[in-house]
Amino acid sequence: MSVAIYRKYRPKSFGDLLGQEHIIEILKNAAIRDRIAHGYLFYGTRGSGKTTVARILAKVANCETRAKDKKFHDKGEPCNTCPRCIELDEGRALDVVEIDAASNRGIDEIRSLKESVRLSPTVAKHKIYIIDETHQLTKEAFNALLKTLEEPPAHAIFILATTEFEKVPATISSRTQRFHFKKLPIESIIKKLETISKTEKMDIEKDAIELIAAVADGSFRDAETLIDQITSLEDKVTVESVEKIIGKVGFTRIAELAGFILENDLNKSLEYIATFQNNGLNIVDLAKELIHYLRRALALKADPKLEEIFKNDLTERERETLKSHSEKINPEKHISLIRDLIRSYSDMRYSPFASIPLEVTLIEHLK
Numbered sequence: 001m002s003v004a005i006y007r008k009y010r011p012k013s014f015g016d017l018l019g020q021e022h023i024i025e026i027l028k029n030a031a032i033r034d035r036i037a038h039g040y041l042f043y044g045t046r047g048s049g050k051t052t053v054a055r056i057l058a059k060v061a062n063c064e065t066r067a068k069d070k071k072f073h074d075k076g077e078p079c080n081t082c083p084r085c086i087e088l089d090e091g092r093a094l095d096v097v098e099i100d101a102a103s104n105r106g107i108d109e110i111r112s113l114k115e116s117v118r119l120s121p122t123v124a125k126h127k128i129y130i131i132d133e134t135h136q137l138t139k140e141a142f143n144a145l146l147k148t149l150e151e152p153p154a155h156a157i158f159i160l161a162t163t164e165f166e167k168v169p170a171t172i173s174s175r176t177q178r179f180h181f182k183k184l185p186i187e188s189i190i191k192k193l194e195t196i197s198k199t200e201k202m203d204i205e206k207d208a209i210e211l212i213a214a215v216a217d218g219s220f221r222d223a224e225t226l227i228d229q230i231t232s233l234e235d236k237v238t239v240e241s242v243e244k245i246i247g248k249v250g251f252t253r254i255a256e257l258a259g260f261i262l263e264n265d266l267n268k269s270l271e272y273i274a275t276f277q278n279n280g281l282n283i284v285d286l287a288k289e290l291i292h293y294l295r296r297a298l299a300l301k302a303d304p305k306l307e308e309i310f311k312n313d314l315t316e317r318e319r320e321t322l323k324s325h326s327e328k329i330n331p332e333k334h335i336s337l338i339r340d341l342i343r344s345y346s347d348m349r350y351s352p353f354a355s356i357p358l359e360v361t362l363i364e365h366l367k
């Protein structure tokens, strides 16, 4: 594959975005009413759409079809076919300056920002500055930016993006409209990965997709980069191959072991651990994931409403499994098991015989 998946599948219109609905709605409305602001600050989870939305908003602001066609204008979307939209998609729009504050280039451009901002746009209606990794700007650069944000010329739009909101000075953030980009729910990441795998004709198991989506932990970019990497290594991607590559155990596997434990089945639990090790998988990680799993089952038993929150990172099928396991939880008994598992987990990390603390704990508790 020549183009990285995450670039190839970057949404081109607001309508293509998954999640972040509240943000999209406000921005579309602003576009429809011609009330696009001069300063925006997009902050939140990595790989959740900040740069993507910034570029769509920039297209909307400069799109020529929108300027000409009233009916199209009221869709609040870019046309993606006029010269302004195309230039932007191809990264060669003269009036859209993307500054990466993390690199030296950023520093220079911010220095000249004060002057360049005053000049009218070359061809487009607005001059747009997209400043990525804003929190990395130097003090000097923040000062230059502050001056321009205080009195922006009518044609200027600033879109700042950062994963670290707290590091942006309040003087800057208070002069912008702020939008919080949340982690994306696992179900929407799975949906997009499924579409990509179909289009790219990847041979990849559903369980493998689910594991990739879980590991991405709310970031589309992480999910897309992972699927890219893994499919370039293997022709047929199974959950086992993903587990090996990322060194993390899938939900199904953990749930299986937890099931044996909750049924008090010592033999099956020990056999499971032996097979697991024979397959060359990481037993310390298994213990950690097991603790998380049991902790969740316990919490769900205590408060069934938590299922709603688990929707963010568990699929429906996974939630069903967890729920049935939570019904088997005996708080008194399993709290002490979890405590001992935590202790054995820290022993395991430093032991040359990593599986022993785990096995001993299970032998003590499942009798």
Ligand SMILES: Nc1ncnc2c1ncn2[C@@H]1O[C@H](COP(=O)(O)OP(=O)(O)OP(=O)(O)O)[C@@H](O)[C@H]1O
Binding pocket: 005, 006, 007, 009, 010, 011, 016, 017, 018, 019, 020, 044, 045, 046, 047, 048, 049, 050, 051, 052, 053, 132, 161, 162, 163, 181, 184, 192, 220, 221, 224
């Ligand atoms: N909401 C979304 N819907 C669909 N795809 C998305 C979404 N968010 C991100 N992506 C995918 O992830 C890739 C990375 O997104 P983007 O660059 O916008 O993230 P970001 O929030 O700017 O991340 P970072 O904080 O790391 O800069 C995009 O190219 C796109 O393929």
Ligand SMILES: [Mg+2]
Binding pocket: 050, 051, 052, 132, 161
């Ligand atoms: Mg970004």
Ligand SMILES: [Zn+2]
Binding pocket: 062, 063, 064, 065, 066, 078, 079, 080, 081, 082, 083, 084, 085, 086
């Ligand atoms: Zn256009």
